Amino acid sequence: MNGKVLSSLTLSALLTANVFAAGQPKTSWRYYRPGNTGIQGDTNEALWIGPDGDPWIGGYDPLAEEGGVAKFVQAQDRWFNVSNIDYQALGSANDTGHCRATDIEGDGLGNIWIGTYRGLLRMNLAQGPRSLVRYGNDNSPLPGGVTQDVSLAPDGTVWVSASSSVWGGGGLTRFDPVAKTWRNFPGHGGDKIAVQPKPGGGYFVWCSPVGYEVGNVDRWDSTSQTWTVFAPVAGNPSHIPAKDSVDAVGNLWIKRWVNNQLEERLQILKPDGTWTTPPLPPPNGPVSEAAVKPFGTLQCLIVDGFMHLQSFNGSTWTDLGPVPHSAFIDAIDRDAQGNVWLCGTGMGGALKRTASNGVWQRYRITNTSQFDLFNKDLSLDPFSQNVYVCANASSGVGGMARFDGIRWKTYVNDLGYGLSGPWPFGSPQSEALLVRPSNGKVVVNPLNDYSHEFDGTAWTAFSGGPDQVQNYTEDSTGRVWVANHYGGIGYFVNGAYTFVEAGAWFNKVVKDTVQPGAVWGVLGPELVRTDGVHRFSAPIDSVPGLTGLGAEFNSLVVDADGKAWAGTYSSATTSGNALVKVDPATGQKQAVFRYGVNWPFPGQYVQPLARTSDGRLWMAYGREFPFDDMGLLWWDGAKIGTFPAPPNGEWRFGGLPHYIITDLEVRPVAGGYELWMACFSRGIAVLKVQYPTPGSPK
Numbered sequence: 001m002n003g004k005v006l007s008s009l010t011l012s013a014l015l016t017a018n019v020f021a022a023g024q025p026k027t028s029w030r031y032y033r034p035g036n037t038g039i040q041g042d043t044n045e046a047l048w049i050g051p052d053g054d055p056w057i058g059g060y061d062p063l064a065e066e067g068g069v070a071k072f073v074q075a076q077d078r079w080f081n082v083s084n085i086d087y088q089a090l091g092s093a094n095d096t097g098h099c100r101a102t103d104i105e106g107d108g109l110g111n112i113w114i115g116t117y118r119g120l121l122r123m124n125l126a127q128g129p130r131s132l133v134r135y136g137n138d139n140s141p142l143p144g145g146v147t148q149d150v151s152l153a154p155d156g157t158v159w160v161s162a163s164s165s166v167w168g169g170g171g172l173t174r175f176d177p178v179a180k181t182w183r184n185f186p187g188h189g190g191d192k193i194a195v196q197p198k199p200g201g202g203y204f205v206w207c208s209p210v211g212y213e214v215g216n217v218d219r220w221d222s223t224s225q226t227w228t229v230f231a232p233v234a235g236n237p238s239h240i241p242a243k244d245s246v247d248a249v250g251n252l253w254i255k256r257w258v259n260n261q262l263e264e265r266l267q268i269l270k271p272d273g274t275w276t277t278p279p280l281p282p283p284n285g286p287v288s289e290a291a292v293k294p295f296g297t298l299q300c301l302i303v304d305g306f307m308h309l310q311s312f313n314g315s316t317w318t319d320l321g322p323v324p325h326s327a328f329i330d331a332i333d334r335d336a337q338g339n340v341w342l343c344g345t346g347m348g349g350a351l352k353r354t355a356s357n358g359v360w361q362r363y364r365i366t367n368t369s370q371f372d373l374f375n376k377d378l379s380l381d382p383f384s385q386n387v388y389v390c391a392n393a394s395s396g397v398g399g400m401a402r403f404d405g406i407r408w409k410t411y412v413n414d415l416g417y418g419l420s421g422p423w424p425f426g427s428p429q430s431e432a433l434l435v436r437p438s439n440g441k442v443v444v445n446p447l448n449d450y451s452h453e454f455d456g457t458a459w460t461a462f463s464g465g466p467d468q469v470q471n472y473t474e475d476s477t478g479r480v481w482v483a484n485h486y487g488g489i490g491y492f493v494n495g496a497y498t499f500v501e502a503g504a505w506f507n508k509v510v511k512d513t514v515q516p517g518a519v520w521g522v523l524g525p526e527l528v529r530t531d532g533v534h535r536f537s538a539p540i541d542s543v544p545g546l547t548g549l550g551a552e553f554n555s556l557v558v559d560a561d562g563k564a565w566a567g568t569y570s571s572a573t574t575s576g577n578a579l580v581k582v583d584p585a586t587g588q589k590q591a592v593f594r595y596g597v598n599w600p601f602p603g604q605y606v607q608p609l610a611r612t613s614d615g616r617l618w619m620a621y622g623r624e625f626p627f628d629d630m631g632l633l634w635w636d637g638a639k640i641g642t643f644p645a646p647p648n649g650e651w652r653f654g655g656l657p658h659y660i661i662t663d664l665e666v667r668p669v670a671g672g673y674e675l676w677m678a679c680f681s682r683g684i685a686v687l688k689v690q691y692p693t694p695g696s697p698k
Helices: none
Strands: 004-008 026-032 047-049 055-061 066-073 078-083 101-106 111-116 119-124 133-135 146-152 158-163 171-176 181-185 193-197 203-207 217-221 226-230 237-239 252-257 264-269 287-295 299-304 308-312 317-322 331-334 340-343 350-353 360-363 378-380 387-394 397-403 408-412 430-435 442-446 452-454 459-461 469-474 480-484 489-493 496-501 506-511 519-523 526-530 535-539 552-558 564-569 578-583 588-594 605-611 617-622 631-635 639-644 661-669 672-679 684-690
Touching (some): 047 101, 047 331, 047 340, 055 101, 055 340, 066 101, 111 146, 119 146, 146 193, 158 193, 193 252, 237 264, 378 661, 387 430, 387 672, 397 442, 430 469, 442 469, 480 506, 496 526, 506 552, 519 552, 526 564, 564 605, 605 661
Parallel strands (some): 552 605
Antiparallel strands (some): 055 066, 066 078, 111 119, 119 133, 146 158, 158 171, 171 181, 193 203, 203 217, 237 252, 287 299, 299 308, 350 360, 387 397, 397 408, 469 480, 480 489, 519 526, 526 535, 605 617, 631 639, 661 672
8 A cells, every 4th residue: 555646736835855666566464563573562361482482472452353374483483473463364453353372383394273162273383374374164064163172183284163243143163174175064163172183093072062061972983984962970081171272192181071960070082992080189179171282192281179289290290380370271282392272262362381490481472572552652763673662551551662673572560471671660650751863762751750761771760750751852052952841851971950921821842943952842832942041933823824813733743954844633523734944944834735725635634744855745634523534644845745544543454444543653674764654543553664775676
């Protein structure tokens, strides 16, 4: 999507020269949200250890319906994300469940199969997300419902068991990916399933039927193509306790009725049909049903009813200590080094127990990801690829986050679990921040906690200033200016604050590009340029055509030559909406475009956000209700291009995710630039503008 070019205007060229090759650039979008960074959400129901020993973990945000699966590349301390935010094949967030992974299985052929609330996904590990294929009841014979378990049979077929839901009846389905044939088994499945090989060839499929009740277990024989239903009597299997309940040599770990009182006990059914009764882990307490993981030969991991991890080596149990978790466990696995991984509903992330020292590590959005959807501010480090963002995870939990282009580092007041950087403030979040161009240090305002500076290791408090900051900027002499959240502006020098002037409507300060030490401030009905001593004022009533209309300035951008572009807006009448240019050198103020007079833009008002080196002025545009003409546009003095936003901020795949842009920063890249935007309710969006290099194909 390159943006729609709306019109050609016979206007003078913009002041900033175009330094790029002629021709329309290519544009592309990417996004950083809780659902596609780090573990991809605090609700995690699926887990699989890949052949390389790294875990794949299903994760999603149940409010935003964003997520999918993510691989934790441990050697690089980074996450490889496969999310419905980035890959449309996963399905839309407008339908509950597409991104909710319930099971992950590898087929030994280089593919993983992912069960979801809405069906089944397949992805080739070597090819990555571009190989994603989705199967649902809208494009396959799957009966719909919530996939509870996925199992792979020795003949290469994929078995899917789903429970009923409002979008499907559920049941048991077999898919042959080679022949591309499907077969449903009405009246069977619905909960956990297990595929057990038979000694003479073929296999059994064990399952709990639709309308699952403990004690009613079915078994399908691939040789005879027949079903056996086991009545709830002593000696019969009672139910399958967990996903992946068959070990490496074909032993099925299953619960069995042990007497006429219908008491259950975990037992082992060997491929030859004989039963083995393993000793129960001490103190012979109840077994958590979803925390059983057989592996090897007669080996097993169990989280018992007392939330202790127990390991069985074929003859005896070893208590590996308490699990730091008290909610339901959905998946448990063990890697080649003996490290144990688990995740579960209500856990908040995933856990790893390192075999060498028994230490548990928790991974969740607060220590692996960009953990906010409502980021208030962001800042680009001019000395590196680092990006800093204000972030708030939930009530009482937050701070800020840093992205180095590969991984996210969080700074939180709580729930960092040893992986986060320091956030030694009572405030759970930050309101404004700035990477200082003079020294690369980060100035941050923790909510209600004044201003502090971070050097990458330690925090230093600034003296004085407002307890809440609207935004920061640094002038050409290295002074840090602030716009007070409640009005007024001032600056810090060597950590000490100097108040400059009041003003209940100051909402932004911007560095001036010409006058040393000067900044511009947006003061509602007035634009102000000041260096703390000299003051230039541009009242809105001094702009020809806008006198007496009750309009106010909403934002501004300063050109390289010191001229300012500002948007105006009037809630009483659209006649006060304009794009204004102010020249402080001559004092000239001009309403270049007025709504209803010579307005060339979509919407009813504009907010200047940035000037880029190709001569484009980037602005947000919008209108009063209904919110059906909102978005981002560029104007280069001759043409206009637009990136419309969803009319009411609803979720969609690709493009500008929301019309409310709380901050926009420009980063130069080879052949173009990137626009980093904090988008209301949609996290961080990045628009890359790339011009063709001379001689390259257009």
